[in-house]
Amino acid sequence: MELTLNNGVTMPALGLGVFQSPPEQTTAAVEAALAAGYRHIDTAAAYGNEREVGEGVRRSGLDRSDVFIETKVWVSDYGYDETQHAWEKAAGKLGVDYLDLLILHQPAPDRFEQTIAAYKALETLLADGRVRAIGVSNFMPHHLEQLLAATDVVPAVNQIELHPFFTQPAVQAANAENGILTQAWSPIGGITFYPGWGEDRRNVMEDPTIAAIAQAYGKSPAQVMLRWHLQQGRSAIPKSTNPARIAENFDVFDFALSADELAGIDALDTGVRNGPDPDEARLERFSMVIPEA
Numbered sequence: 001m002e003l004t005l006n007n008g009v010t011m012p013a014l015g016l017g018v019f020q021s022p023p024e025q026t027t028a029a030v031e032a033a034l035a036a037g038y039r040h041i042d043t044a045a046a047y048g049n050e051r052e053v054g055e056g057v058r059r060s061g062l063d064r065s066d067v068f069i070e071t072k073v074w075v076s077d078y079g080y081d082e083t084q085h086a087w088e089k090a091a092g093k094l095g096v097d098y099l100d101l102l103i104l105h106q107p108a109p110d111r112f113e114q115t116i117a118a119y120k121a122l123e124t125l126l127a128d129g130r131v132r133a134i135g136v137s138n139f140m141p142h143h144l145e146q147l148l149a150a151t152d153v154v155p156a157v158n159q160i161e162l163h164p165f166f167t168q169p170a171v172q173a174a175n176a177e178n179g180i181l182t183q184a185w186s187p188i189g190g191i192t193f194y195p196g197w198g199e200d201r202r203n204v205m206e207d208p209t210i211a212a213i214a215q216a217y218g219k220s221p222a223q224v225m226l227r228w229h230l231q232q233g234r235s236a237i238p239k240s241t242n243p244a245r246i247a248e249n250f251d252v253f254d255f256a257l258s259a260d261e262l263a264g265i266d267a268l269d270t271g272v273r274n275g276p277d278p279d280e281a282r283l284e285r286f287s288m289v290i291p292e293a
Contacts (some may be wrong), residue, residue: 001013001014001230001253002034003181003233003235005133005155005156005157005181006154006156006179006180006181007133007153009067009100009132009133009156010066011040011100011101011133011157011181011235012038012039012040012195013040013230013234013235013236013239013253014038014040014226014230014235014236014237014238014249014250015040015041015042015068015070015235015236016029016030016033016038016040016041016042016237016238016239016240016246017042017185017187017237017238017239018030018041018042018043018047018049018053018239019044019047019239020047020239021047021049021239021241022049022053022241023048023049024049024052026049026052026053026056026241027053027055027056027059027242027248028056028241028243029054029056029240029241029243030052030053030055030056030057030060031059031060032243032246032247033056033250034056034057034062034067035058035060036243036247036250037250038244038246038250039062039066039067039068040067040068040070040235040237041053041056041057041067041069041070042070042071042159042237043069043070043071043072043094044071044072044073044074044105045071045072045073045089045090045105045290046072046074046102046105046288046290047085050090050093050094051093051094051095051096051100051179053069054093054094054095054096055095057069057094058095058267061073064096065161068100068101069094069096069099069100069101070100070101070102070103071090071099071101072092072102072103072104072105072137072159073086073087073090073102073103073104073105073122073202074086074288074290075105075106075108075111075285075286075287076096076286076287076288076289076290077089077116077290078104078108078111078114078115078117078118078269079097079114079116079117079121080117080118080120080121081121082118082121083117083121083122084121084124084125085114086147086290087096087099087102087121087130087131089290089291089292089293090102091130092293093293097130098129098130098131098132099130099131099132100132100133101131101132101133101134101135102129102131102134102135102157103122103134103135103136103137103155103157103159104118104122104135104136104137105137105138106131106137106138106278106286107136107138107140107143107147107278107279108281108286109143109278109279109281110281110283110286111286112143112146115147116147116150116151117144119134119136119147119151120151121211122134122153123151123152123153126153133156133157134153134155134156134245135155135156135157135158135159135180135181135183136155136157136159137158137159137160137185138159138160138161138278139155139158139160139171139278140170140171140278140279141170141171141173141174143278144158144174144175144178144180145174148178148278154178154179154180155178155180156180156181157180157181157182157183157235158171158175158180158181158182158183159171159183159185159237160182160183160184160185160186161184161185161186161191161273161274161275162182162184162185162186162187162229162234163184163186163187163188163189163191163192163204163209163225164189164204164210164225164228164265164266164268164269165189165192165202165204165207165268165269165270165274166225166269166270166271166272166273166274167183167266167269167274169269170267177196179277181235182233182234182235183232183234183235183236183237184229184234184235184236184237185237185238185275186187186274186275187225187226187229187234187236187238188204188205188221188222188225188226188238188249189203189205189225190238190239191274192204192205192274192277201274204221204225204268205222206221206223207221209264209265209268210224210225210265210268211269213257213261213264213265216257217278218253219252220248222238222248222249223248223249223251223252224257224265225265226238226249227252227256228262228265229253231256231257231262231274232262
């Protein structure tokens with residue numbers, strides 16, 4: 001299943017995410033995903049595993065043009081020249097001469113002038129053919145408004161925290177209004193049960209509404225959530241390093257949820273963010289240096 005971005009580029013709707021995938025497990029995870037049928041891999045400079053993603057793509061035996069590779073520029077590399085160099089670092093680690101999608105990882109409102117300069121660098125990379133599409137991640141409607149006012153190319157994608165317990169309807173609406181595709185990170189709610197990310201969290205995987213739908217179709221809760229994303233026109237990038245789970249997460253094209261079931265999942269939204277607040281400056285994290293190689 002493919003989605004057409006606002007510049008005409010097509011992107012497989014379902015991709016493998018590698019956030020928190022240890023480098024030593026990432027190559028095998030990418031290889032397993034591509035063997036299972038995935039053709040879209042999402043990584044980021046800040047994940048520290050771009051090199052291993054590239055190795056997994058090469059080991060798959062697939063042509064470079066058959067795999068949609070998406071990565072992200074980290075905040076410490078924002079600025080026009082810095083972001084041009086961030087492309088060089090990412091392409092070098094991935095072992096490719098172009099990227100399919102390059103996005104800014106955070107709005108970083110404490111240094112938004114640098115964010116704008118970084119995005120203008122993405123526009124240049126796009127014009128030069130070094131990337132096929134550009135976008136953003138974790139941008140709220142007010143960040144988008146500021147960005148659109150200062151730049152020329154509308155982002156193709158906005159990757160945000162989005163799962164049944166946190167659906168971000170205002171961000172989805174702003175994306176749709178501007179022709180920006182919504183891409184879900186933590187699409188099956190992994191952030192709701194990551195260790196060390198807050199106490200007293202409810203695990204979306206254990207929600208009774210989702211469990212009942214899963215039972216009715218003979219599917220897993222994760223498969224139901226991924227189907228929900230796809231039927232509502234979103235891209236989703238579930239993360240796993242387990243080959244069986246990776247394959248299971250891709251096996252979502254043989255059933256369809258009803259309008260009532262989709263609405264029932266929508267109704268689970270709590271409005272509570274589980275990941276970091278995009279409006280908060282995280283000075284220590286933002287200053288993390290991305291290695292040259």
